[in-house]
Amino acid sequence: MKENYLEKKPSLKEGISFEEKNGIITLCIENKGIMNKIAQKLFGKPKLSYIHLDELGSFALALADGKTSILEMGEAVKGKFGEKAEPLYERLAKFFQVMDSYAFIEWKE
Numbered sequence: 001m002k003e004n005y006l007e008k009k010p011s012l013k014e015g016i017s018f019e020e021k022n023g024i025i026t027l028c029i030e031n032k033g034i035m036n037k038i039a040q041k042l043f044g045k046p047k048l049s050y051i052h053l054d055e056l057g058s059f060a061l062a063l064a065d066g067k068t069s070i071l072e073m074g075e076a077v078k079g080k081f082g083e084k085a086e087p088l089y090e091r092l093a094k095f096f097q098v099m100d101s102y103a104f105i106e107w108k109e
Contacts, residue, residue, distance in 0.1 A: 006074070006089060010096050010105045011066030025058040027051040027104060051104075056085060057095055066108030070096060 012018070017028045029049045031040065039045040053061060059080060063073045070092050077085050077092065085091065099105045 004071075005093055006071040007069050008096070009066055009069050009108045010064040010099070011108055012061065012064060013104055013106045016104055020058070020062075023058060024055065025053045025061055027053070029104075056081060056091070060092060060095060061099075064096075064105060066106075 019026045019028065027050070029051060031045060031047055031049055036045065040047060056077065060073055060077060063076055070089070074088050074092055078088055096105065100107075
């Protein structure tokens with residue numbers, strides 16, 4: 001049986017730090033690995049990258065505790081943002097797909 005993506009339960013991957021200011025989350029990502037070390041030395045690439053989330057993304061990521069499904073998060077997002085969040089579940093699913101593609105989150109059972 002195929003798993004429903006909206007029933008998945010994301011959480012921020014351990015070791016990823018973030019700052020929260022006025023309800024907006026900024027992820028602090030350490031640029032690790034040999035290629036990053038070379039780029040840091042040769043081209044002055046920073047050791048940390050900062051990813052600034054918007055209001056909706058910050059709210060959704062704050063709900064990502066590994067226990068709450070995307071479907072459940074949708075109800076909270078809808079309650080806070082109303083029509084501004086539409087198309088709600090498509091946006092949430094895409095947001096967490098992108099976060100997953102960059103390995104910022106992990107999925108809990």
